[in-house]
Amino acid sequence: MLALAGLVARQSRADLMTFDTLPDGEQIPNGYGGLNWNNFESLYGARFPGTGYERGIISPDVIAFNGAAFPARFTGIGGATFQLNSAYLTAAWDSSMQVEVLGTLGGATIFDHIYTVNDSGPTLINFDHAAVDTAIFSSVGGFQFVMDNLNVSVPEPSQFAFGAVTLLGALGFGYRHWRKTDKA
Numbered sequence: 001m002l003a004l005a006g007l008v009a010r011q012s013r014a015d016l017m018t019f020d021t022l023p024d025g026e027q028i029p030n031g032y033g034g035l036n037w038n039n040f041e042s043l044y045g046a047r048f049p050g051t052g053y054e055r056g057i058i059s060p061d062v063i064a065f066n067g068a069a070f071p072a073r074f075t076g077i078g079g080a081t082f083q084l085n086s087a088y089l090t091a092a093w094d095s096s097m098q099v100e101v102l103g104t105l106g107g108a109t110i111f112d113h114i115y116t117v118n119d120s121g122p123t124l125i126n127f128d129h130a131a132v133d134t135a136i137f138s139s140v141g142g143f144q145f146v147m148d149n150l151n152v153s154v155p156e157p158s159q160f161a162f163g164a165v166t167l168l169g170a171l172g173f174g175y176r177h178w179r180k181t182d183k184a
Helices: 159-183
Strands: 010-017 035-038 040-044 062-066 072-076 082-091 097-105 108-117 123-132 134-140 145-157
Touching: 040 072, 062 134, 082 097, 082 108, 097 123, 108 123, 134 145
Parallel strands: none
Antiparallel strands: 010 145, 035 072, 040 062, 062 145, 072 134, 082 123, 082 145, 097 108, 097 134
């Protein structure tokens, strides 16, 4: 029965967030992509030709950026964990800037990395970090950065896990019934 307990696992659903369904010039709403958002805004990047806003577009036409160049974050809904897989980052105005990405779980720092990006085009950043409940993006030097095609994996219970839990319950009930009849 313990071997079956190990089969109860959570699968991850990979979500690619292109931001393209979001309206131009608004805060990214909580719940988008299964996450809660703070200080990330959506923007039609082509409105600013020749800047990182336009050059940072991967999937037309909306990008995300850190409003007023302040740190921006997203969290798992209800404290849920997620895996931060990858994103395209671009400097909005600066030819070379740094973006710090910090991941936490229950308030403890899991990772803290600094990436250098520029405004000539997007840089694919492969984070590949598991089990965080918060990701914080901060521009070093106080400039805005652009993000597009964010990829996260949000764990969800699988049908297999549900079946395994049901089987474990049935086995436990059967064992209990067998023990009662065996002692009688």
